[in-house]
Amino acid sequence: MTQISKYEMFALLALFQLGTTLIFGFSSDAGRDAWIASGISTLFGAGLVLIYLFIFKATGGLTLVEWFPWIFGKWLGTPLAWLFPLLFIYNAARIISDVRFLFPVTILNRTPDWIIGFTFLGVVIYALLGGIEVIARLAGFFLPLIYISIMLEVTLLASSGTFHFANLLPVVGEGWGRIWKAVWPLGLMQTFGESIEFAIIWSYVGQKKGLALWTAGGTLLAGFSIALMDLLAVSGLGEMAFQQMMYPAFALLKLSNINYFDNLDAIGIIYLVVNAFIKMSVHLFSAAVCLRYLIGGKSEKPMVVTASLMALFVSMTMVISFTEHLQVAKQIIPYHVWVPMFLVLPGIVLLALPVRKWIAGLKT
Amino acid sequence: MNSKAREDGTGLTGKLEEDLALFQGKMERCSDVEYHKFTLQSGKQGYLIFIAGMTDDTRLQMEVIDPLSRMESEQDLSGTLKTAGNGGNAKDLSGSSSDAGQLRTEMELEQGLTGLCKGDTIAILDGCRKILLVSLSKWEQRSVEEPASEPVIRGARDGFTESLQTNTTLIRRRLATPDLKVESIQVGTLSKTDMELVYLDSVVMPGLVDEVKQRIQRIVIDTVLESGYIEELICDNPFSVFPQVINTERPDRAVSGIVEGKVVILVDNTPFVLVVPGLFVETLQASEDYYQNYIFSTMTRFLRLGLAIGALVFPSIYIALTTFHQEMIPASLLLSIAASREAVPFPALIEAILMEASFEGLREAGIRLPRPVGQAVSIVGALVIGQAAVQAGIVSATLVIVVSFTGIASFIFPIYSQGLAFRVMRFPMMLLAGSLGLYGIFLGLLVLLIHLVKLRSFGVPYLSPIIPLQAAGLKDVFVRFPWWSMKERPLQTGKANLRRMKGNMRPRPPKS
Numbered sequence: 001m002t003q004i005s006k007y008e009m010f011a012l013l014a015l016f017q018l019g020t021t022l023i024f025g026f027s028s029d030a031g032r033d034a035w036i037a038s039g040i041s042t043l044f045g046a047g048l049v050l051i052y053l054f055i056f057k058a059t060g061g062l063t064l065v066e067w068f069p070w071i072f073g074k075w076l077g078t079p080l081a082w083l084f085p086l087l088f089i090y091n092a093a094r095i096i097s098d099v100r101f102l103f104p105v106t107i108l109n110r111t112p113d114w115i116i117g118f119t120f121l122g123v124v125i126y127a128l129l130g131g132i133e134v135i136a137r138l139a140g141f142f143l144p145l146i147y148i149s150i151m152l153e154v155t156l157l158a159s160s161g162t163f164h165f166a167n168l169l170p171v172v173g174e175g176w177g178r179i180w181k182a183v184w185p186l187g188l189m190q191t192f193g194e195s196i197e198f199a200i201i202w203s204y205v206g207q208k209k210g211l212a213l214w215t216a217g218g219t220l221l222a223g224f225s226i227a228l229m230d231l232l233a234v235s236g237l238g239e240m241a242f243q244q245m246m247y248p249a250f251a252l253l254k255l256s257n258i259n260y261f262d263n264l265d266a267i268g269i270i271y272l273v274v275n276a277f278i279k280m281s282v283h284l285f286s287a288a289v290c291l292r293y294l295i296g297g298k299s300e301k302p303m304v305v306t307a308s309l310m311a312l313f314v315s316m317t318m319v320i321s322f323t324e325h326l327q328v329a330k331q332i333i334p335y336h337v338w339v340p341m342f343l344v345l346p347g348i349v350l351l352a353l354p355v356r357k358w359i360a361g362l363k364t
Numbered sequence: 365m366n367s368k369a370r371e372d373g374t375g376l377t378g379k380l381e382e383d384l385a386l387f388q389g390k391m392e393r394c395s396d397v398e399y400h401k402f403t404l405q406s407g408k409q410g411y412l413i414f415i416a417g418m419t420d421d422t423r424l425q426m427e428v429i430d431p432l433s434r435m436e437s438e439q440d441l442s443g444t445l446k447t448a449g450n451g452g453n454a455k456d457l458s459g460s461s462s463d464a465g466q467l468r469t470e471m472e473l474e475q476g477l478t479g480l481c482k483g484d485t486i487a488i489l490d491g492c493r494k495i496l497l498v499s500l501s502k503w504e505q506r507s508v509e510e511p512a513s514e515p516v517i518r519g520a521r522d523g524f525t526e527s528l529q530t531n532t533t534l535i536r537r538r539l540a541t542p543d544l545k546v547e548s549i550q551v552g553t554l555s556k557t558d559m560e561l562v563y564l565d566s567v568v569m570p571g572l573v574d575e576v577k578q579r580i581q582r583i584v585i586d587t588v589l590e591s592g593y594i595e596e597l598i599c600d601n602p603f604s605v606f607p608q609v610i611n612t613e614r615p616d617r618a619v620s621g622i623v624e625g626k627v628v629i630l631v632d633n634t635p636f637v638l639v640v641p642g643l644f645v646e647t648l649q650a651s652e653d654y655y656q657n658y659i660f661s662t663m664t665r666f667l668r669l670g671l672a673i674g675a676l677v678f679p680s681i682y683i684a685l686t687t688f689h690q691e692m693i694p695a696s697l698l699l700s701i702a703a704s705r706e707a708v709p710f711p712a713l714i715e716a717i718l719m720e721a722s723f724e725g726l727r728e729a730g731i732r733l734p735r736p737v738g739q740a741v742s743i744v745g746a747l748v749i750g751q752a753a754v755q756a757g758i759v760s761a762t763l764v765i766v767v768s769f770t771g772i773a774s775f776i777f778p779i780y781s782q783g784l785a786f787r788v789m790r791f792p793m794m795l796l797a798g799s800l801g802l803y804g805i806f807l808g809l810l811v812l813l814i815h816l817v818k819l820r821s822f823g824v825p826y827l828s829p830i831i832p833l834q835a836a837g838l839k840d841v842f843v844r845f846p847w848w849s850m851k852e853r854p855l856q857t858g859k860a861n862l863r864r865m866k867g868n869m870r871p872r873p874p875k876s
Contacts, residue, residue: 005832107689108801119800123807127814137817141831265692266802273806 003206008136010218011143013198015278017045017191017222018146020098022271025233025248026190026226029330030182032168032239035231037182042223044183045192048343049219053212055346056199058353061208064199065290068345071352078294080345085290087341088197089307092283093314094329096121099276100315101322106250107265114316121312124280128288128304132204135281142274149267150225153253154232156264162255163235185334191226192219193342197286246322284308375471380490384411387486390477397480402432410489418483420502428485428498469494478556508534511613511635513780516652523613528558528632534615535562535630539622547573549580551594555587559594560630562622567853567861569625569641575822576627576640591631591638598640600820605788607781608821610642617651623864625857641821641857643828645841647782648672653844661844668776669842675773675786679716680797680805682766686712688801700762707757713798715759719767720790722749727771828856846870 004012027037055067062070065084069077100117108116127134157163172179198215205211233248236255242248250272253264288303297303319325376383384399391397391413400412412428470476476495480486483501508530511523524531532546547561559580563573579598588594591611599608612618613635618628621639629638648668653661685693686701693701708715726745733741754761770790777783789812796804819826829837834855839845848869852862 007833103803108803111800115800116803119804119807123810123814126811130814130818134814134817137825137831138813140833141813141817141827263692265689269802269806273803273810277810 002131002133002204004133004136004201004204005140006205006207006210006214008140009198009201009205009211010214011139012136012201012278012282013049013195013215013218014143014222014225015139015146015275016198016282017195017219018225019191019275019279020095020102020272021191021226021249022146022150022229022275023102023247023250023268024098025242025245026230027182027187028230028243028248029186030179031174031243032234033172033174033179034182034234034242035168035227036172037179037187038223038227038230040179041183041187041192042220042227044188045195045223046216046219048188048192049195049198049215050212051350052196052199052346053202053215055349055353056202061203063203063289063293064196064286065293067199067349071349071356081290082294083341083345085287085294085307087337088283088287088290089311090314090337091194092280092287092307092311093318094325095276095280095283096311096315097319097325099272101325102247102250102272105322106247107269117312117315120276120280121308124277124284125305125308127277128281128285128308129301131300132201132285135278135285136204139278142278146271146274147225149270150229153264153267156256157232157236157252160255160257162252163232164238165235167235167238168231185339186330189334189338189342190329191222193338195219196342196346197282200286200289201282246326280311284311287311374473376473376488376493376495378491378493380409380411380488383488386473387411387413387477387488390473391480400429402429404432408490410487412485412487413480414485414500415480415483418501418503419485420500423500423502424485428487428500432487467499468497470497471495482556505530514612514614514617514651514778516614516650516655518655519652520614520616522615524615524618524630524635524637526633526635528560528630531615531630531635531637532560532562535619535622535628538615538619539564543567544622547577549577551580551583551585552588553584553586555589557588558632559588562618562628562630563626564622567623567625567858568627569822569824569857570860572625572627572640572822572857576629580629588631590634591629591636594629594631595638600822601818604815604819605785606644606816606819606826607647607779607785608642608819608826610639610646610779611636611781612639612779613637614651620651620654624853625860641824643821643824643856644782644816644826645830647777647779649840649844650778654847658844658846662842665842665844668778671773671776672786675770675776675783676790677793677805677809678770678773679720679766679790680793680808681802682763683712683716683794684797684801684805687798692802701760704760704762708760709757710759711798712763713794715763716767716794716798717791719749719753719759719763720770720794723767723771724787824856829854 025034027034027041030037056062056064059067059070065081067077068080071077072080096117099120100113103116104111104113127138202208202211202215229249233252234242236252237245237248241251245251250268253268256264284304284307285300287307288300291297291303291307292300295303319328376386388399396416398414398416400414401409402412403409410432412424414424470479471494473495476486476497479497483503484497484499487496487498489496505527506525508522508525510521514523522534524534536544536546541564543565545561545563545565549559549561551557551559561573561576561580576598580594583594583597585593585597595607595609595611596602601608610621618637618639622628626639626641629640631637648665650664653664656664686705690698705712710718726741726749729741729745730738750764753759754764774783774787774790777786793805793808796808798804800807816827817825817831825832828834830841836852837855839850840854848865848871851865851867851869852858853864855862858864
């Protein structure tokens with residue numbers, strides 16, 4: 001079995017959670033206090049991810065999809081388990097849509113979106129056919145690269161006088177209400193809830209000692225980076241622009257005007273390509289592993305292709321415009337899909353753990 | 365053995381004329397084979413058979429023909445017979461010429477013929493079933509010269525030659541230890557090319573020698589003309605454009621591979637030896653990096669890395685920026701590019717591919733052309749493709765700069781074959797840039813990266829120590845640490861014997 005190192009898991013987790021937020025911004029509903037909302041989301045999110053890890057360890061290293069048959073038995077558990085690969089495919093489809101909509105809007109004005117979706121998915125499939133090892137190693141390489149880019153971006157923007165920290169004032173000027181609204185459920189669920197997929201990735205980590213530390217570290221690193229980017233975006237753009245823009249963090253890159261660097265679009269493309277690539281790969285890989293378990297195959301490869309094509313189909317058919325795409329993400333999915341699946345079901349599993357132990361104890 | 369050879373007719377009969385006819389039959393229509401009859405003083409007759417031009421004539425005369433004709437009878441020499449392994453039989457052929465190089469006997473005709481074709485001199489004697497092979501081979505060969513493909517300013521000037529023996533010596537002289545093992549393997553049903561695996565027994569990566577042997581032994585091919593044959597037959601991913609085996613002409617480079625736990629494969633008749641496993645970072649390390657000042661070497665390495673990336677993507681970035689992302693070019697630069705492109709009728713992609721292709725053509729012509737016409741080509745190349753093309757408005761001046769820079773950049777690879785890979789990959793990158801802009805470039809780079817991550821050379825990840833990251837290995841990747849701080853061999857190949865020097869080797873001024 002292929003194994004990945006803890007550092008690679010850490011990098012994978014951090015990049016996965018950063019995701020496309022480096023382009024879209026995060027918790028923009030909280031306005032100028034988005035960074036506070038992100039910080040709070042991060043703290044709760046780290047707790048949530050650790051709960052997933054706890055369940056993973058308590059079940060003796062069973063992957064997400066095996067939890068439900070293990071707890072609830074075959075008849076009730078298997079249908080529940082089936083929900084997850086479908087959700088992951090849907091999540092992957094959302095990433096394809098992100099890429100598909102964003103590139104024509106930002107840098108490739110006249111390129112048909114389906115070409116972008118096709119090519120991107122092709123690359124992801126090519127990588128996935130090499131297994132999780134390839135993705136993890138790439139993540140290990142990309143993580144420092146992304147942070148160097150972030151530092152470069154911050155330095156260049158700062159030295160071109162883009163940031164006006166007065167935009168952040170007054171801090172919590174409109175009360176905690178909108179902050180909490182941003183945290184719950186979208187902030188918590190969007191990247192941190194999705195990390196439930198690592199309940200599959202963790203089983204590939206070779207040396208499991210100290211996993212909790214690396215996991216929490218990855219989550220905090222990603223979360224606080226998101227908070228920082230929010231802080232900078234608000235101070236650069238002001239609250240109004242930050243809330244109204246579809247991709248505030250990308251717009252921020254255009255504000256550089258130091259000497260020769262009129263804009264930093266290239267960095268934005270790196271963010272988008274790398275993070276979308278990692279996130280989509282993890283989604284599709286998790287889906288493939290779940291499918292393989294549920295259908296019962298030997299290799300993930302046919303499942304990878306199946307899941308990818310399904311994701312492409314879903315992506316091409318589910319929405320027709322970018323606004324609709326964002327609308328769904330903000331208003332429908334968090335409540336109707338993410339909360340029950342990322343919180344309620346694992347919560348039930350968590351509560352059922354001692355019960356199952358007790359029953360198992362009775363039997364012996 | 366003796367009787368078996370006799371029965372199945374693969375050996376000699378013992379009757380001189382019949383045996384001679386056997387050889388002549390086998391070597392029919394081989395006008396370069398010479399048969400020299402000799403008579404012992406006892407009256408016994410025999411033949412010397414050898415290939416003209418592959419034998420040292422003087423030594424043959426002095427050390428074989430003269431002693432043989434002086435010899436009274438074959439009994440005189442029964443003592444030396446034993447050393448040749450003939451079992452002291454008086455009727456056997458003598459070992460009189462035992463001071464003449466290497467001496468051995470064969471029973472099988474086939475093996476005698478193989479020896480003959482490799483330059484040995486065969487002696488057969490009336491009434492004797494054995495074939496005596498005297499190794500007096502000598503042929504014209506190039507002397508040790510400075511390697512043409514890997515020149516250095518500072519460093520050893522000797523390069524490998526086409527002679528296997530010379531090459532082994534060049535390595536042995538640098539590693540005077542019994543730990544240095546030289547194992548011999550033969551490949552090629554027709555060419556019977558000799559190959560040698562050279563490694564340090566105490567340092568070599570565990571399991572590597574067996575793996576290399578196994579991969580070489582499964583090769584069944586008629587001829588091996590160059591080590592490139594072997595390289596393609598033993599690499600891990602035969603569909604990759606990247607060199608997974610390092611080839612070098614420099615003995616110092618080969619030896620540095622050996623002390624890092626690698627195996628060097630020497631192939632006869634070529635000055636290019638193979639070093640396995642070959643890693644990506646090695647193709648960006650010149651042997652001179654380790655001889656010059658380490659700070660300078662570090663700068664050179666950064667330069668090399670930058671130019672390597674430039675060689676891959678510089679034309680594609682030009683295409684992407686001028687076609688899709690004009691807004692990313694600073695205004696003043698954009699104006700001058702636009703001005704130079706004003707008269708050009710082609711889109712940037714066509715323009716760039718035209719120029720790159722003609723540059724590649726010039727380069728190829730430069731290698732193949734006969735020396736006397738060299739000047740003509742360079743004049744035509746420089747004037748027509750450079751100056752005139754711009755003035756005629758076929759291509760823009762900016763593009764000529766881009767193409768020349770790329771051309772120079774693709775020469776910086778210390779390992780030439782890696783330069784080839786980058787030259788090839790430049791074209792798909794240009795197509796991607798021409799169709800999908802910067803997005804296409806990043807996608808292309810991502811695909812390349814995925815491919816490189818998947819690639820392994822003899823089990824070692826091709827991009828190590830960068831991916832997967834080994835922090836200790838980075839001492840010799842982007843920067844070249846000073847020698848006194850590189851206390852350990854690279855982890856991926858030198859695990860068996862990690863330590864290479866004592867700690868605290870940093871020179872310090874004496875305490876007064």
